[in-house]
Amino acid sequence: MTACAVTTAVETGPAPFTIAADGSYAARLAGDADARYPERWTLDGPEPYAVPLPLEQPEEADSEVLPLADGRVLIHRRVADRHAFALLYPTGPRTGELPLGSVPAGEGLHVSLLPPSPDGRSAYALAVAAGAETVVWRVAGGGPGGPERVARIPGRCTGGVWLDRTGRLLALDRAQGGRTKAIAVDLGRAGEISPLLQIAEASNDRLLLADPDSGLLLIRSDAPGEQRLGWGVLGSSRPVRFPDCLRAEGATAVPFAVQPGQALMPESCAVALRLPGTGGTGPGEALALWRPADRHVFRLGGPPGWLGGAGLWTHEGRLRLPYATPDVPCGIIGLTIPQAPPPPVRLASGPRPAATRPVPLQQAPLAASR
Template identity: 35%
Template sequence: MLTRTAFRFSPRGSYAACLASDGVAGWHVEHWPLDPARPPSPVPGLAPTGPHSRMLPLDDGGVLLHHATPDRHRIILGRPDRPARLLGTLAALGLQLIPHPAHDTLALAITTRSDPSATLWLLGRGDGEPRPVLTVSGLLIGGTWLDPGGRQLAVNRAYQGDLTCVAVDLHSGTVEEIWPDHPSVRLLFAVPHAGLFVVADDNGRIGWACSPGGRLQWPAELNGPHNPWPLAADVTGEQVAVRLDQGGRSRLLVYERHTGRAMVLPLPAGHLGDAAAWTPTGLRFAFTGPDRRTGVAEIAPSAAQAAGTFRLLADPDSRGVPGLPGAPGVPVHAG
């Protein structure tokens, strides 16, 4: 039986990628085209070492794979229609890949060393070779862009015994705390042009601000029962999708920040993954049902005011069967 895990979406949500294994031939990277939706296919030349390997799907259809050894980290670019290419090998304790908003850049890589320090590298869209930008003291965790040009990056920095959310300026090299009066706050994701910055604190509270360092709000609608966790926001920054976990079943809550209204959308029995992308056609997320393998589902933003239906995109369990519930593009009604 095929196992799928670690779904991620490209920045605009036009592609997804995951790790897959049949338990016999080892792990491979699956590539999921979503505009229009087509069945997933393996990416040649990408050989993840296991279910914890990390990858990053790109909006041009490529996939970056981080291949780790004890002291070396290789970054490999794969595409469904051409051989994989090694972009570079970096000596470090750890490495993470972050999507970059600029059109001429594939991604940002952050490596960590034992001193402790972190180096930021840009992977250009030309040869893709990692080029160092700056090194900062401390260890950097996560990463969310604060501007559309890719100049300021918000990260969590572990430094001198403290863990704080800071803004790193890739041009000037400055590092500044974003919420110095609230050191436990972490930035989860942002829609900078819309003035939405979604945060969480060490107590598990979910909130938002209109700007980096701005006044924090902690709506009760985002902090109810069932372990709420924000997944994504729409392009206007008005709606935030939140996963609720009730035992083995997930529900989807949509929070409207300026009205304070929260609506739980009906979904079939199943579990939502950790990653999501809100596109012009709908919110996309990994979904596993009791009678189907993990695939990519989409629910329209207007579903809260309409029938509350969702559809499975390129569902691998029913590909090519027109009219079957769960076939590509066919709505599935919640029970």
């Protein structure tokens, strides 16, 4: 099963529940207080099931976990003066651990895992230094010498969105010169940097989500005069659009999953958004479903026990949301996007406005809302 999922990892590092890029496995820190342990979920079978991966000592609350396509789970821990990485896997009744090396902590250095790589084998971490420099480390899937520096970027970078299916092109939001702009980093060419979003010279333009199949991009920008959610198409001449229906949900809405497999059909991709500020990830959590082709957003309540505001779309357009409750410790609920109501009929009055010349996305003007 191939799927695409972007969780709250987009802006704050991987969420408590992180899904592999191909939808096969997921991982989270289960337990609470002083009894936290990694847990792996298998998602590509007839029914989901969870396998606990505890070690002799419980994990700290700030440890991060990330699933690989082979079923192993990467864990990132802060250990004294370093950031250590290891792979965990079940071995009968016990948990096996393969150390992968570490990155020196350094004063003011913040290290966090990037979302799962599309290749399913590699894992990357983003290290942001106090001196306004960012380093991308390959912490799994590289050579035997431990973490490998694959890109060094001037400025403070956040986010992390994969732009292709090979795990080569990575988008980051770089703060530099008082503005934040999304850039593309080519990890196959020693971290070569190119502009990705430059909607207006003075605007802050962040990339929240991307679908490599269709090229659909979900963007947050203040180019319209306030923070708005918008969409564009990677590699096309279509301008960025900021639909009024998304404005009603607020700029803090977080797109976390997009329907894959819609090649050359970005407007038909179903998108799921988490609506924060509604009671955490419990029964009161809200989500919204939307397609760029529609002028309507379907607002729904999240399932009880929804984990991390995470989820994934299948090719067929079914949204799968993970949840855990006392009665169902490992569950998946499926949703489909309802049919949007037809747009209102408007009578023409006067000549139509002339079409504007299309320009590249990184230089696109603001398009009329739809």
